[in-house]
Amino acid sequence: xxxxxxxxxxxxxxxxxxxxxxxxxxxxxxxxxxxxxxxxxxxxxxxxxxxxxxxxxxxxxxxxxxxxxxxxxxxxxxxxxxxxxxxxxxxxxxxxxxxxxxxxxxxxxxxxxxxxxxxxxxxxxxxxxxxxxxxxxxxxxxxxxxxxxxxxxxxxxxxxxxxxxxxxxxxxxxxxxxxxxxxxxxxxxxxxxxxxxxxxxxxxxxxxxxxxxxxxxxxxxxxxxxxxxxxxxxxxxxxxxxxxxxxxxxxxxxxxxxxxxxxxxxxxxxxxxxxxxxxxxxxxxxxxxxxxxxxxxxxxxxxxxx
Numbered sequence: 497x498x499x500x501x502x503x504x505x506x507x508x509x510x511x512x513x514x515x516x517x518x519x520x521x522x523x524x525x526x527x528x529x530x531x532x533x534x535x536x537x538x539x540x541x542x543x544x545x546x547x548x549x550x551x552x553x554x555x556x557x558x559x560x561x562x563x564x565x566x567x568x569x570x571x572x573x574x575x576x577x578x579x580x581x582x583x584x585x586x587x588x589x590x591x592x593x594x595x596x597x598x599x600x601x602x603x604x605x606x607x608x609x610x611x612x613x614x615x616x617x618x619x620x621x622x623x624x625x626x627x628x629x630x631x632x633x634x635x636x637x638x639x640x641x642x643x644x645x646x647x648x649x650x651x652x653x654x655x656x657x658x659x660x661x662x663x664x665x666x667x668x669x670x671x672x673x674x675x676x677x678x679x680x681x682x683x684x685x686x687x688x689x690x691x692x693x694x695x696x697x698x699x700x701x702x703x704x705x706x707x708x709x710x711x712x713x714x715x716x717x718x719x720x721x722x723x724x725x726x727x728x729x730x731x732x733x734x735x736x737x738x739x740x741x742x743x744x745x746x747x748x749x750x751x752x753x754x755x756x757x758x759x760x761x762x763x764x765x766x767x768x769x770x771x772x773x774x775x776x777x778x779x780x781x782x783x784x785x786x787x788x789x790x791x792x793x794x795x796x797x798x799x800x801x802x
Contacts, residue, residue: 549664549676549707556662556678559705574750576788578796580606580780586773593797599790600639602628604797622798629794652693659686659696668704670713672745675704680717691724698723698733711751715741719760731770733762746781754778 550556576596581603583590591607605613605621613621628634661684665677681700688694701717719737724730737760744754755777762770784793 549667550678551664553661553663556664557657559678560660560662561657575747576784576786577746577752578780578782578784579752579778581776581778582607583774583776585775586771595784595788595793595796597784597788597790597793598786599635600642602635602790602793602797625794625798629791632790635790648692652696655689655693655696659683659688659693660699662703665702667707670704670706671742672706672708672711672713674707675713676707676710678703678705681720691730695723695725695733697721698735701739709745709749709751711745712743714743715739722762731762731764733760733770737761747783752778752781 550559576598578593578595581592581594583592589609590605591610592603593606595602602625604625605617607613608617612618660680660682663679665679667674668677669675679700679702682697686697688697698719698721699717700720701715703712704714705711706713717739719733719735722732722735724732737758739759740755740757741753742755743751746752746754756775758772758774760770760772764770784796788796
């Protein structure tokens with residue numbers, strides 16, 4: 497699944513070091529809930545036909561535990577992609593063209609507020625890409641950050657089966673046909689091993705999983721308590737915030753995060769207020785060569801008219 501290349505707000509990606517996909521979900525220092533998104537979108541199961549719904553909390557927990565175990569194997573088959581990412585937040589509406597490479601993601605701004613860039617803005621964007629091509633240390637630094645963030649997510653992924661309680665809720669119609677529905681809530685008495693994991697004490701909601709391939713299709717939830725959180729910055733997120741994620745099969749057995757909404761409030765460093773409403777949508781997916789370098793991606797992006 498794609499980690500959202502939401503470059504300026506969060507970095508999407510449950511990613512391998514080679515391809516930090518949706519790297520924006522992982523850059524969650526300013527908006528920690530993006531980490532929740534990348535954690536919970538990791539609940540994807542092996543691509544196999546199954547119509548057996550979990551019948552108990554133990555069955556649901558086992559399903560999630562298997563999902564965590566299979567996540568790393570599923571990521572190994574991911575082929576790098578090119579796609580468009582539109583992000584609408586409290587400040588502006590941007591559309592970017594994203595290319596995944598072995599050196600990390602490369603993005604080009606192609607629209608503001610749904611309109612093509614002005615000549616001056618287009619020139620500035622090309623100058624930024626030229627500067628990135630001329631200074632590989634900038635890309636290397638970004639890529640190292642993506643890898644470190646991915647390791648943090650992997651650590652928290654391992655805690656999901658124990659941190660949350662899952663309950664089967666039958667099946668529901670969904671975009672892929674039919675989905676198993678699981679509810680989740682914090683496990684009473686669970687003690688987070690570190691401040692980053694403390695986030696999991698305050699989330700509850702539902703997960704929908706495709707019955708044919710056992711892949712996550714939809715996740716929606718909310719913060720049911722105020723929680724402290726540390727992921728590069730100390731923050732407190734207020735009770736009442738909400739999030740929704742949707743995944744789509746964009747190629748055979750390749751499911752990517754295609755929609756994310758966040759509505760959260762809180763405080764960063766216990767002083768600066770956080771208030772975010774964010775919608776991100778990914779589309780126009782196409783495969784690119786696994787051997788692509790970040791400079792190849794820059795040339796590809798600069799050669800085309802948005």
